[in-house]
Amino acid sequence: QVQLVQSGAEVKKPGASVKISCKSSGYTFTSHFMHWVRQAPGQGLEWMGIINPSGDSTTYAQKFQGRVTMTRDTSTSTDYLELSSLRYEDTAVYYCARDVSAVTSWWFDPWGQGTLVTVSS
Amino acid sequence: SSELTQDPAASVALGQTIRITCQGDSLRTFYASWYQQKPGQAPVLVIYGKNNRPSGIPDRFSGSNSGNTASLTITGAQAEDEADYYCNCRDSSAFLWVFGGGTKLTVL
Numbered sequence: 001q002v003q004l005v006q007s008g009a010e011v012k013k014p015g016a017s018v019k020i021s022c023k024s025s026g027y028t029f030t031s032h033f034m035h036w037v038r039q040a041p042g043q044g045l046e047w048m049g050i051i052n053p054s055g056d057s058t059t060y061a062q063k064f065q066g067r068v069t070m071t072r073d074t075s076t077s078t079d080y081l082e083l084s085s086l087r088y089e090d091t092a093v094y095y096c097a098r099d100v101s102a103v104t105s106w107w108f109d110p111w112g113q114g115t116l117v118t119v120s121s
Numbered sequence: 122s123s124e125l126t127q128d129p130a131a132s133v134a135l136g137q138t139i140r141i142t143c144q145g146d147s148l149r150t151f152y153a154s155w156y157q158q159k160p161g162q163a164p165v166l167v168i169y170g171k172n173n174r175p176s177g178i179p180d181r182f183s184g185s186n187s188g189n190t191a192s193l194t195i196t197g198a199q200a201e202d203e204a205d206y207y208c209n210c211r212d213s214s215a216f217l218w219v220f221g222g223g224t225k226l227t228v229l
Contacts, residue, residue, distance in 0.1 A: 045158075047220055
């Protein structure tokens with residue numbers, strides 16, 4: 001079955017960077033885009049960006065431009081999200097989610113289990 | 122950038138029907154997808170496209186669309202349907218996506 005498995009929880013200091021991984025299995029990795037979504041404690045879902053199947057093109061939400069980098073390693077079917085210059089408000093659960101699409105329709109399925117990033121001094 | 126608007130909260134009596142709505146300009150161009158999220162869990166896709174359910178999602182979940190509004194309907198709500206529900210859609214003019222603010226559904 002299609003599965004996305006993310007790396008474990010991280011604790012970082014303000015100003016540091018964090019890199020989260022998302023390993024895919026059960027489907028052709030290079031046939032799908034991947035989204036990253038985050039959720040601050042008690043808050044809603046926030047779309048961060050998307051990487052294309054070959055890994056050579058990304059689109060980031062304006063809020064994160066300049067601080068976020070999405071990459072992928074097609075040899076290991078793994079996506080990475082790096083967020084730099086961490087602030088307290090970056091404390092959140094970060095999810096990867098596979099993109100699936102049809103004409104005029106896109107959806108995220110499945111989702112990784114989430115990675116908690118805590119920014120604390 | 123586009124926005125999607127959802128009511129923050131809704132409630133339904135056990136076994137009754139509830140419609141959760143999502144409004145936004147991008148819904149005039151693209152279909153929304155809907156996600157159910159229970160506490161401490163990752164979101165799960167429940168509706169996508171015009172009105173499609175992934176395997177394993179009960180048929181009491183359905184979707185509909187009209188103008189700038191997408192709706193998720195639960196017909197005969199069950200206790201296990203108590204959760205947060207989020208809509209999502211691609212922006213109509215840019216390669217980016219947006220989530221609605223979410224609706225917290227209580228089953229009474």
